[in-house]
Structures are given as C-alpha cells and as structure tokens.
Amino acid sequence: MTGECGYRCLNEERIRTLEQNHSETKVYVKAIKEDLTEIKADIKKRNESDNKAWSPIMLELIKALTTAITVIGAIVGALKFTGK
16 A cells, blocks of 8 residues: 555545445434434334224313312302402
C-alpha cells in the first residue's frame, strides 16, 4: 500500500466499510419500522378492547356524578332560598 495504490486502496477500504455499515443500518431501520408497526397494531387492539370494557362503567360514573351535582345544587339552592 505504498505510492498511488496506498491512498486509493485506503479510500476503497473506507468506502467498503461505510457501505457495509450503511447496509447494516438499513437492516436495523427496517427491523425497527416493523417493530413499530407491530406495537401500533397492539396498542390499537388494546385501546379498542379497553374502550369496550370501560364504556358501561364510564356511563354509570357520569350518571352518578350528574345526580350528585344535581343534589348538591338543590341543597345550595334551598340554603340560599331559606337565607342561611
């Protein structure tokens, strides 16, 4: 690797190393994208199943909260009406 070939051979070796690292990086990026796609699909499945399970519970909680606010409002209104 002396003379003209030394510089050229060194650059060719560096280029080959970069190309190899680049192709490895592409493989890793592809694997990561596939993993992210699977994770997104899993999250969507869980959200759909969780929403179905929590919907009736949330409706009952909203009804109970509405009733509680109505009762508190009635009590406050009655106290203001009586002047206390």
